[in-house]
Amino acid sequence: MPVRIQxxxxxxxxxxxxxxxxxxxxxxxxxFIGTVRDVNDDARVASMTLEHYPGMTEKALAGIVDDARxxxxxxxxxxxxxxxxxxxxxxxxxxxxTSAHRGEAFAAxxxxxxxxxxxxxxxxxxxxxxxxxxxxxxxxxxxxxxRWTSSSEPAS
Amino acid sequence: MRDPDAPTVSLVYLARLREAFGQAAERVEIxxxxxxxxxxxxxxxxxxxxxxxxxxxxxxxxIAVNHALARPDTPVRAGDEVALFPPVTGG
Numbered sequence: 586m587p588v589r590i591q592x593x594x595x596x597x598x599x600x601x602x603x604x605x606x607x608x609x610x611x612x613x614x615x616x617f618i619g620t621v622r623d624v625n626d627d628a629r630v631a632s633m634t635l636e637h638y639p640g641m642t643e644k645a646l647a648g649i650v651d652d653a654r655x656x657x658x659x660x661x662x663x664x665x666x667x668x669x670x671x672x673x674x675x676x677x678x679x680x681x682x683t684s685a686h687r688g689e690a691f692a693a694x695x696x697x698x699x700x701x702x703x704x705x706x707x708x709x710x711x712x713x714x715x716x717x718x719x720x721x722x723x724x725x726x727x728x729x730x731x732r733w734t735s736s737s738e739p740a741s
Numbered sequence: 742m743r744d745p746d747a748p749t750v751s752l753v754y755l756a757r758l759r760e761a762f763g764q765a766a767e768r769v770e771i772x773x774x775x776x777x778x779x780x781x782x783x784x785x786x787x788x789x790x791x792x793x794x795x796x797x798x799x800x801x802x803x804i805a806v807n808h809a810l811a812r813p814d815t816p817v818r819a820g821d822e823v824a825l826f827p828p829v830t831g832g
Contacts, residue, residue, distance in 0.1 A: 638753070
């Protein structure tokens with residue numbers, strides 16, 4: 586299963602090594618790591634809690650990976666997303682994609698991140714000096730995801 | 742006592758909506774006219790108070806039926822699990 590939801594941290598080097606382990610057809614590995622910022626919307630973030638919708642989350646992420654596979658000739662993909670309590674600088678998410686050549690890996694990795702941010706059921710709640718608040722969705726994330734369905738879709 | 746044969750759906754509330762509604766889940770009997778996601782939303786909004794406020798037209802609410810993102814015209818049937826939540830903010 587190329588999708589994992591977990592509270593524990595992950596070791597990027599080990600995960601990417603295992604993703605391409607023993608497969609000599611792999612010529613490119615692209616990876617995205619999302620981390621917790623200490624400032625968001627002008628407020629200092631002391632910590633955050635990530636909530637998800639068990640049951641749907643795994644299905645949504647697997648569907649996004651399947652979608653990427655149908656669009657690009659990739660060899661494998663991995664998504665690890667953390668939930669629970671996180672502090673600034675902590676790793677939140679890892680997306681890794683392997684392919685024969687870099688173009689497919691770069692594109693599929695960006696696509697998976699863009700779709701994850703707009704379609705996978707995760708929510709962030711930040712602790713700030715003025716209290717706890719749910720993070721608001723950003724229009725820029727919807728626009729980033731919409732690029733993949735427009736007529737100007739990047740050629741694979 | 743609830744009629745065991747009455748059509749019910751499981752409702753799940755997440756993140757800000759769970760806090761606003763004061764509950765994470767409930768099972769409800771749906772009236773015959775509630776056959777779609779948009780009809781269910783309007784029906785829940787008729788509870789008034791925070792329900793009317795959070796589910797008012799124009800408020801960004803995402804709805805999933807049986808773990809798949811739904812559209813306003815997605816059918817709702819007895820036995821479905823319907824989740825209501827704010828736009829997602831993971832990644």
